[in-house]
Amino acid sequence: MATAAHVAQQVVLHPTVSQSLKVLGTTLGRDKTYRAVQYFARFLAWLLLSRGYKIEAARWNALKNHLALGRKLMRLGKPMEHAQAAMRAALAPGVPAEQITTIGRQLSYFGYLFHDTLVWANAVKFYNLKPSTSARVGKLANQFWLSGILFSITFGLLKAGRLANEAKQLQSSAWSEKGAEVDRNVKLQANLAARADARYQFIIDLLDIWIPATNLGFVNINDGVVGIFGVISSLMGLRQQWLAATGKK
Template sequence: MATIASQVVLHPVVSQSLKVGGTTLGRDKLYRAIQYFARFFAWFLLNRDYKIQAARWNALKSHLALGRKLMRLGKPMEHLQAALRAVQTPADAGEQLTTIGRQVGYFGYLTYDAIVWANAIKFFNLKPSTAEKANRIANRFWLIGILFSITHGFIKAGRLANEAKQLTGSQVWEKGPQVDRDAQLNALNAQRNGVRQQFVIDILDVWIPATNIGLVNFNDGVLGIFGFITSVLALRQQWLAVNGKK
């Protein structure tokens, strides 16, 4: 029995999971996945008139959402620094502008999100109309950040495709340059895969703030599934980054 327990507790997957969970981003994405699954499942139960069970999952969703706001305190400054670094770093004009726009959008979103959190825990009390306004502004900034991210993805994908086409079309007869070209192609393909995955995340996530501010009217079931999928994709990215797998 002790041997079996040891094999389970010390299993490499358990160790890798603990490494991911030891990072703030890893925990956030895990909690987000559970939060959005709870959002979907509460909607599913409510539509089948299981009101007591739905209330339990709604409570889990709400508390995870509030806890994640606490974990994000301080992140606005990270996005502001990223925006300033993008200003100072030479790059393609389109990619540079969209990067700045994305980071400023997320800075605004997380700044107002912190205000929403402080009001929710009664650290200070806002009028209901003021709290609702702060929440709407946060979601507008979130939407702006995602839209800039989508635009950035389009521009970067086009540039990477052109670079890959040029490398593929070039003829190399010597072994050394051939190896270098293959390495460059592999690096470009890795970047293109990253851009594609981020595009999928953005194109699903964009409907959440869009619904929150009334631009579209998706139900909690759809938004819960979208949020769960993007959370799992982001958690997978963090898993690969932390555990050094490519």
């Protein structure tokens, strides 16, 4: 009995369990988790349907739809966060091109989430839209989403280029004093970390861009591929949240 209690204590109070609860205690942590399950369900529904398992596919498709609706509810009020971020970016000093793309990205996400809120209100019958209006609102949401990702990709490329040039300047500079050498090494480490973050987000954006592009009919990618891309980008986003919660980022 004592051994069983000890094992239970080790499992329940394990640091990984505590950390998982800490991450899932945040809205962003839950959203990334639900998103990963949602896109896995999208992939699995496609896989089952392609093999003729219609009943099983319907079960996973229903889970995908309910998770998508639940995530829209969790994002209520989030458009204003992006509006504030756009305002802060406009007021803060910075590289003009990066500043413009940041503002464009935040305003695009504001437009996306605002229209996505209307989609949710219509889906739960809180506010009824005409079918034609509902389709137009959904299309606008995806257009804003796509433009936000494109702005994010452009920002990532601009930032990566600037950081690469700064790294070259730091490496080629002559430093005679020991204190200056230490300062350069610190700046180089910070530069490398910033470049790694930019590359990481760039990969997420390259995976996510196919989702609104497919919804808008710009590309013809099946739900299986879109689902896998969504799972990978969701897990990458969840990893960022995990590292942020542990203070390692």
